[in-house]
Amino acid sequence: MTFWERFARWVRRPFRGRQSMMTCREQVDLLADYLDGALDPGVTGALEQHLDGCPSCLNFIKTYKATTVLVREIPCEEMPEELMNRLTSFLKEKIRQEKAGGDRRETQA
Amino acid sequence: MATDRSDPSDQDLVERLKAGEEAAFEALLVRYRGKVYRLTLSFTKNPEDAEEVLQDVFLTVYRKIVSFDGRSAFGTWLYRIAVNAALMKLRGRGPIQESLEEYLPQFTEDGRHTRMVVDWTEGAEERLLRKERERIVREAIEALPPDYKVVIVLRDLEGLSNGEVAEITDTSVLAVKARLHRARLVLRGKLERYMTESWRRG
Numbered sequence: 001m002t003f004w005e006r007f008a009r010w011v012r013r014p015f016r017g018r019q020s021m022m023t024c025r026e027q028v029d030l031l032a033d034y035l036d037g038a039l040d041p042g043v044t045g046a047l048e049q050h051l052d053g054c055p056s057c058l059n060f061i062k063t064y065k066a067t068t069v070l071v072r073e074i075p076c077e078e079m080p081e082e083l084m085n086r087l088t089s090f091l092k093e094k095i096r097q098e099k100a101g102g103d104r105r106e107t108q109a
Numbered sequence: 110m111a112t113d114r115s116d117p118s119d120q121d122l123v124e125r126l127k128a129g130e131e132a133a134f135e136a137l138l139v140r141y142r143g144k145v146y147r148l149t150l151s152f153t154k155n156p157e158d159a160e161e162v163l164q165d166v167f168l169t170v171y172r173k174i175v176s177f178d179g180r181s182a183f184g185t186w187l188y189r190i191a192v193n194a195a196l197m198k199l200r201g202r203g204p205i206q207e208s209l210e211e212y213l214p215q216f217t218e219d220g221r222h223t224r225m226v227v228d229w230t231e232g233a234e235e236r237l238l239r240k241e242r243e244r245i246v247r248e249a250i251e252a253l254p255p256d257y258k259v260v261i262v263l264r265d266l267e268g269l270s271n272g273e274v275a276e277i278t279d280t281s282v283l284a285v286k287a288r289l290h291r292a293r294l295v296l297r298g299k300l301e302r303y304m305t306e307s308w309r310r311g
Binding site for chain 2: 026032039056064072074075090094095
């Protein structure tokens with residue numbers, strides 16, 4: 001189900017409980033918990049009611065979600081083979097030195 | 110190369126390494142070098158820095174493995190070493206930190222958006238080539254303050270859980286969630302800027 005389909009379902013759902021006026025600022029503050037489904041139903045209702053009448057907040061939610069999607073879309077970078085080889089020989093040499101040196105120097109982590 | 114245990118667990122390898130078996134170190138290196146490479150490259154775009162961080166990280170693993178007590182997973186422990194090494198490298202470097210305020214949403218006194226928020230995702234795929242979008246997002250991440258970069262990279266790029274990120278960064282899950290939200294807000298603001306500018310340029 002797309003975001004818009006889900007959204008259409010939300011707004012069709014009758015809002016239960018006391019009418020509360022949520023501001024754009026509160027909407028933004030609650031966004032992460034809202035998208036995680038971590039808000040209680042009353043707050044969720046108020047937030048969705050706010051969204052219903054606020055195109056800016058709707059666009060805000062959409063672009064907030066898109067931000068995370070864009071980050072996740074970044075492809076994994078493969079490690080270049082020369083770097084792998086250099087790393088392996090560097091470590092082998094270091095370990096050899098440390099073993100030969102006997103008293104192993106401690107480094108701060 | 111063939112062994113009867115072709116795919117030993119991290120824990121097995123750690124035990125064998127503690128017992129002085131060097132092949133176990135090599136196996137861990139092969140298993141994790143790609144991840145650490147990606148992580149360090151997300152922190153510092155400079156390939157020389159990334160290489161130095163990689164060297165530091167695995168040397169630290171080798172030296173400190175005796176003190177690894179297995180309370181956290183080996184991967185978590187390794188990530189912690191890698192994040193610390195990368196942050197150390199970043200310290201006192203990088204671009205002068207710009208103000209983040211301008212990228213955060215602005216509100217009027219009664220809590221409304223000061224201006225209409227536009228949906229810059231609309232048509233973004235047609236306007237910007239995939240490669241171009243990736244470059245923009247990478248640059249936006251690159252320019253984040255280190256604290257924010259850590260949570261974005263670990264959560265959204267590496268796909269770790271809030272709990273794992275909390276363990277790696279030595280904070281609470283609540284703190285991770287708050288920081289992640291703020292980091293995403295800043296990143297969203299930066300992307301909005303880039304995307305709407307690319308619009309204007311046509």
